[in-house]
Amino acid sequence: MAPTYDHPGEQAAQxxxxxxxxxxxxxxxxxxxxxxxxxxxxGTALFVGTVxxxxxxxxxxxxxxxxxxxxxxxxxxxxxxxxAAYPVRALAAVHRVxxxxxxxxxxxxxxxxxxxxxxxxxxxxxxxxxxxxxxxWKHQKFSDGSQEWVGAC
Numbered sequence: 001m002a003p004t005y006d007h008p009g010e011q012a013a014q015x016x017x018x019x020x021x022x023x024x025x026x027x028x029x030x031x032x033x034x035x036x037x038x039x040x041x042x043g044t045a046l047f048v049g050t051v052x053x054x055x056x057x058x059x060x061x062x063x064x065x066x067x068x069x070x071x072x073x074x075x076x077x078x079x080x081x082x083x084a085a086y087p088v089r090a091l092a093a094v095h096r097v098x099x100x101x102x103x104x105x106x107x108x109x110x111x112x113x114x115x116x117x118x119x120x121x122x123x124x125x126x127x128x129x130x131x132x133x134x135x136x137w138k139h140q141k142f143s144d145g146s147q148e149w150v151g152a153c
Contacts (some may be wrong), residue, residue, distance in 0.1 A: 019092035020075045027105040036090035036112040043116030045123035049107040059143035065097045068135035078129045086122035
């Protein structure tokens with residue numbers, strides 16, 4: 001049975017995918033947060049992935065992200081799946097490519113929904129699927145001089 005809506009604010013947003021991008025410049029939390037602003041949303045969940053100083057027991061000095069030319073199209077496909085599965089009011093995702101250092105923002109995603117639980121669930125699904133399905137690769141450089149390529153985010 002199709003849902004019924006008691007208030008116009010409960011109806012689906014016209015285009016809930018507000019921002020999708022892969023960028024070679026620093027990411028902005030404010031830009032992503034503003035992109036998912038919606039008067040009918042009671043909950044907004046935001047995830048920020050940063051470059052950490054270690055991985056697998058080794059010290060990380062820096063890393064670089066690269067992507068396949070289809071990466072933005074794959075981001076859209078993932079976003080559309082999330083919008084189809086959850087009552088999303090607005091969704092945004094940006095991922096960084098290029099050389100990054102410890103502390104830099106690597107990925108920022110946000111989802112707004114009428115309720116917080118839905119926003120948390122949709123945001124978790126969005127980042128998990130981006131990590132597993134979008135062709136973005138990480139090249140880590142360790143303090144001991146070794147390197148490693150890691151598939152996807």
